[in-house]
Amino acid sequence: MKHSSRKRGSGRRISALFVGGFLLVLLLSLKKVTTSSIIKSRLTSAGYSNDFASWWVAVSKMETANFTSILAVKFNNLFGMGVGPADSTASGKTIRPSDGQEFATYSMKADSVNDLILYLKRKGYPKTFDSVDSLVMFMKSKNYFIEDPADYLKAVKSWL
Numbered sequence: 001m002k003h004s005s006r007k008r009g010s011g012r013r014i015s016a017l018f019v020g021g022f023l024l025v026l027l028l029s030l031k032k033v034t035t036s037s038i039i040k041s042r043l044t045s046a047g048y049s050n051d052f053a054s055w056w057v058a059v060s061k062m063e064t065a066n067f068t069s070i071l072a073v074k075f076n077n078l079f080g081m082g083v084g085p086a087d088s089t090a091s092g093k094t095i096r097p098s099d100g101q102e103f104a105t106y107s108m109k110a111d112s113v114n115d116l117i118l119y120l121k122r123k124g125y126p127k128t129f130d131s132v133d134s135l136v137m138f139m140k141s142k143n144y145f146i147e148d149p150a151d152y153l154k155a156v157k158s159w160l
Helices: 004-028 035-047 048-062 070-076 109-122 132-141 149-157
Strands: 091-095 102-105
Touching: 035 048, 035 109, 048 070, 048 132, 048 149, 070 102, 132 149
Parallel strands: none
Antiparallel strands: 091 102
16 A cells, blocks of 8 residues: 555656646746837737837837836826827827826727827838938927937937
């Protein structure tokens, strides 16, 4: 009896080690979903270049203080988007108390990126640019931001 009990115990240990190893491999194989990866995958899936997607990650990081702003954390607004037209993916709006400016709110981060894609299409953005400099100049021509273009570009580049 004691002998078969020992065999059963070692069999359980082997099973536990197997299951533990399997779970470890499974966990290591799962790709961590980050805000940056959501932005990149949505933009590239919509046909925008990898560079273009990376530059918009930098824009988002700059606009949201590396995804830590209240707009990003509480309202999933990754680009400082205002309240847009009827085709917006926004779920609502919030008002900044300091100046009364209205910003879009989103149910999920992906909705914010989807709204950016609608904006890019409405404003006629090309699918890629030669450089982040040319993207920022185009953004300025479309009134995406009000700051001095050189200052905005320097801030975006700091996140690349």
